[in-house]
Amino acid sequence: NAGVTQTPKFRILKIGQSMTLQCTQDMNHNYMYWYRQDPGMGLKLIYYSVGAGITDKGEVPNGYNVSRSTTEDFPLRLELAAPSQTSVYFCASSRLVPSSFDEQFFGPGTRLTVL
Amino acid sequence: GDSVTQMEGPVTLSEEAFLTINCTYTATGYPSLFWYVQYPGEGLQLLLKATKADDKGSNKGFEATYRKETTSFHLEKGSVQVSDSAVYFCALSDRGSGTYKYIFGTGTRLKVLA
Numbered sequence: 001n002a003g004v005t006q007t008p009k010f011r012i013l014k015i016g017q018s019m020t021l022q023c024t025q026d027m028n029h030n031y032m033y034w035y036r037q038d039p040g041m042g043l044k045l046i047y048y049s050v051g052a053g054i055t056d057k058g059e060v061p062n063g064y065n066v067s068r069s070t071t072e073d074f075p076l077r078l079e080l081a082a083p084s085q086t087s088v089y090f091c092a093s094s095r096l097v098p099s100s101f102d103e104q105f106f107g108p109g110t111r112l113t114v115l
Numbered sequence: 116g117d118s119v120t121q122m123e124g125p126v127t128l129s130e131e132a133f134l135t136i137n138c139t140y141t142a143t144g145y146p147s148l149f150w151y152v153q154y155p156g157e158g159l160q161l162l163l164k165a166t167k168a169d170d171k172g173s174n175k176g177f178e179a180t181y182r183k184e185t186t187s188f189h190l191e192k193g194s195v196q197v198s199d200s201a202v203y204f205c206a207l208s209d210r211g212s213g214t215y216k217y218i219f220g221t222g223t224r225l226k227v228l229a
Contacts, residue, residue, distance in 0.1 A: 004158070033217075042119070042204070042219040043159075090158055102208075103149075104217065106158030 002026050006091050006107035013081040013114045021076040021110050023091030031094045032074040033058075033104065034066065036087040043090065049074055081114045088112070117142045121205050121220035128195055128227050136190040136223045138179075138205035146207040148172075148181055148188040153202040153222070162190075162203070195227045 007022045025032065030051045035043040045058030049068040063085060065077040074093075078085060089110045096102035122137040140146065147166045151159040163172030168183035177192045188205060205220040 035219075040221060042221045045217070092158075103161040103164070104159075106151075106160065108156065108158045 004091055004093055004105050004107035006089075006110050008110060009108070010111045011113070013078075013112065015081060015083065015114060017081050018077070018079050019081070019112075021078070021089055021091075021112075023074045023076065023107060024072050025074075025091075025093040025105070026072065027093060027095070027105065028071060029093035029095050029105070030071065031096070032068070033092045033094075034064070034074070034076045035090045035092065036060065036085075037090060037109075038087050046076065046089075078112075083114050086112060086114045117144075117146070117207060117209050117218050119205050119207055119218050119220040121203075121223050124202075124222075124224040126223060126225045128225070130197055130227055130229050131194045132227075134190070134192040134195045134199075134225070136203055136205075136225070138188045138190065138220060140186050140188065140205075140207050142186075142207060142209050144209040146209045148179070149206040149208070150177070150179055150188070150190050151204040151206060151219075153204065155201070159204060195225070197227045197229050200225055200227045 004025045033048045034046040037043050044060045047066040049055045055066050091107040092104040094102045094104045118141045120139050149164045150162040152162045153159045163174040165172040165181035171180045179188050179190045202222045202224045204222045208217045
């Protein structure tokens, strides 16, 4: 099993550009998440999804969009990139409901720099 | 609201030293508690967990006990190895909320010297 995969690993964007961060999981998990990790900070939830076609905002959703057309894929879209979006982005998935004691499985992350 | 507070790093130890990384929490419901580890260049992975008061989670020589009276979940290891060098995150999941709530601490970097 590959688990959770993310592409790209690194990316540099110019201010105002757009991009999509890809996330795929092969564990048939219903629940998927996008986090950002700023230097010296914990992970902040951007968006999450409880199943195909269902998404909801997390703690820091502004400047981002998501979609969930399949169980496997959960892309994160950045529109009009800003320097404040410079961060490491992690995708994660879990088998059970988010408020349970279930483990989350993380991808390796995407390091994004906006100049 | 719910929160997780971890000791700041970096923590630098010699091989075979005793490790403690402090973690305290505040929660409105009945949280489950977790320690995740992030090795260089990788995503986070679950190290151990505890789902109720007085539970002890353990894995790979690491242990943490869920202490409701002190709202703590400190990570310990009796003898660290160079391969334990990583960033450690304390986290909680609040089962009582009914909505999504999975909160991570800021992470503590551990460096073990040979």
